[in-house]
Amino acid sequence: xxxxxxxxxxxxxxxxxxxxxxxxxxxxxxxxxxxxxxxxxxxxxxxxxxxxxxxxxxxxxxxxxxxxxxxxxxxxxxxxxxxxxxxxxxxxxxxxxxxxxxxxxxxxxxxxxxxxxxxxxxxxxxxxxxxxxxxxxxxxxxxxxxxxxxxxxxxxxxxxxxxxxxxxxxxxxxxxxxxxxxxxxxxxxxxxxxxxxxxxxxxxxxxxxxxxxxxxxxxxxxxxxxxxxxxxxxxxxxxxxxxxxxxxxxxxxxxxxxxxxxxxxxxxxxxxxxxxxxxxxxxxxxxxxxxxxxxxxxxxxxxxxxxxxxxxxxxxxxxxxxxxxxxxxxxxxxxxxxxxxxxxxxxxxxxxxxxxxxxxxxxxxxxxxxxxxxxxxxxxxxxxxxxxxxxxxxxxxxxxxxxxxxxxxxxxxxxxxxxxxxxxxxxxxxxxxxxxxxxxxxxxxxxxxxxxxxxxxxxxxxxxxxxxxxxxxxxxxxxxxxxxxxxxxxxxxxx
Numbered sequence: 164x165x166x167x168x169x170x171x172x173x174x175x176x177x178x179x180x181x182x183x184x185x186x187x188x189x190x191x192x193x194x195x196x197x198x199x200x201x202x203x204x205x206x207x208x209x210x211x212x213x214x215x216x217x218x219x220x221x222x223x224x225x226x227x228x229x230x231x232x233x234x235x236x237x238x239x240x241x242x243x244x245x246x247x248x249x250x251x252x253x254x255x256x257x258x259x260x261x262x263x264x265x266x267x268x269x270x271x272x273x274x275x276x277x278x279x280x281x282x283x284x285x286x287x288x289x290x291x292x293x294x295x296x297x298x299x300x301x302x303x304x305x306x307x308x309x310x311x312x313x314x315x316x317x318x319x320x321x322x323x324x325x326x327x328x329x330x331x332x333x334x335x336x337x338x339x340x341x342x343x344x345x346x347x348x349x350x351x352x353x354x355x356x357x358x359x360x361x362x363x364x365x366x367x368x369x370x371x372x373x374x375x376x377x378x379x380x381x382x383x384x385x386x387x388x389x390x391x392x393x394x395x396x397x398x399x400x401x402x403x404x405x406x407x408x409x410x411x412x413x414x415x416x417x418x419x420x421x422x423x424x425x426x427x428x429x430x431x432x433x434x435x436x437x438x439x440x441x442x443x444x445x446x447x448x449x450x451x452x453x454x455x456x457x458x459x460x461x462x463x464x465x466x467x468x469x470x471x472x473x474x475x476x477x478x479x480x481x482x483x484x485x486x487x488x489x490x491x492x493x494x495x496x497x498x499x500x501x502x503x504x505x506x507x508x509x510x511x512x513x514x515x516x517x518x519x520x521x522x523x524x525x526x527x528x529x530x531x532x533x534x535x536x537x538x539x540x541x542x543x544x545x546x547x548x549x550x551x552x553x554x555x556x557x558x559x560x561x562x563x564x565x566x567x568x569x570x571x572x573x574x575x576x577x578x579x580x581x582x583x584x585x586x587x588x589x590x591x592x593x594x595x596x597x598x599x600x601x602x603x604x605x606x607x608x609x610x611x612x613x614x615x616x617x618x619x620x621x622x623x624x625x626x627x628x629x630x631x632x633x634x635x636x637x638x639x640x641x642x643x644x645x646x647x648x649x650x651x652x653x654x655x656x657x658x
């Protein structure tokens with residue numbers, strides 16, 4: 164039996180065997196794609212790791228899923244598939260470019276065919292040794308390729324991938340995509356196309372099987388097309404005020420609520436170091452030793468919560484799984500963290516604006532189209548409110564996202580971007596339940612699990628489909644260690 168250090172070294176061993184640039188199979192004429200303010204909110208890479216058990220490899224070989232000329236390997240198939248995919252999703256092969264006319268504060272996307280980066284790696288670790296794949300493990304961070312950013316956007320690929328062979332014969336596919344490129348639904352479609360292109364046989368797709376082509380132009384979301392938008396005191400907008408009390412820029416409620424939370428946090432000594440420190444936000448999160456915990460809510464439990472909310476009014480007051488779980492999480496987290504009763508707490512969640520803007524965005528729109536909706540109450544109000552009352556607040560916030568709200572939100576986020584310090588009073592939900600990432604089959608297999616890595620926003624709670632319970636939800640959230648057991652009691656046991 165090895166020493167504890169030997170075991171630790173073994174569990175952290177991942178060796179890079181190959182790194183290649185992947186260019187589009189069909190090159191496009193270089194062009195500049197103007198990004199929207201929603202695209203410009205964050206250029207960081209979001210990472211997702213897909214795990215495939217060993218029989219995936221056997222299935223891959225037995226069914227002759229390789230493209231002509233590809234290496235007889237998972238890596239070779241994915242490389243060919245990515246070349247094909249980049250030919251259609253060509254902005255993914257480009258690079259971000261700062262606009263000199265905006266004093267270098269805003270960037271656009273230079274579609275220049277520079278390509279993506281694909282890495283091959285191997286590890287002696289067996290997938291089974293990682294335990295429950297739904298629970299975050301620091302080892303997962305070694306399963307993705309993280310390009311070093313030295314301040315030069317022109318050298319940073321927007322899409323990176325890593326295929327890691329495990330000692331048991333299984334493999335993982337770790338993918339990183341710049342958030343400036345795609346939002347969740349667009350990233351899902353891109354990865355689905357990549358997986359499909361990686362598993363194509365020599366037979367041509369039938370015409371009926373050809374998917375809708377992506378639309379890369381940002382169109383309606385470009386601010387120069389929204390300059391005539393009315394700015395007023397509509398119910399869904401929240402005016403901000405400057406420190407001297409004078410009227411400030413009209414903001415969407417979500418932005419105004421964040422501003423209020425930061426002001427509230429500034430009065431707390433616990434948060435002052437975050438507000439003053441301009442260091443990398445991920446370093447700040449790591450310094451606080453966040454624990455990333457996945458809670459499993461069965462379909463049965465969710466139905467029980469719905470009955471608790473709706474009672475005998477199921478037909479007159481139907482509620483979605485998202486609404487009831489978000490309400491339950493907000494109540495449970497507020498109680499578990501012991502937030503001061505008089506303190507403001509906020510629930511924020513992303514709303515797809517594709518059909519909220521005028522004119523609506525075209526089918527296949529590939530850019531960022533989500534804005535945040537927001538509910539703010541005192542901690543006492545959240546704890547005392549019924550689930551139904553919170554669901555009604557969530558619904559009101561969701562319905563407030565109109566064309567004018569989207570325009571106000573885009574204007575508000577158009578200024579210089581700063582990192583958001585960890586705020587215990589903020590509960591931020593990212594709903595992935597309509598994007599079943601685990602069903603993306605790189606080499607014609609569903610993944611055993613698809614795990615997101617650590618986000619730059621520690622408060623984010625991911626709602627994901629449970630691979631073994633189609634009506635269940637896996638909820639991943641970052642917490643300080645002292646709150647984990649309390650949230651477990653409040654969230655699962657409903658204490």
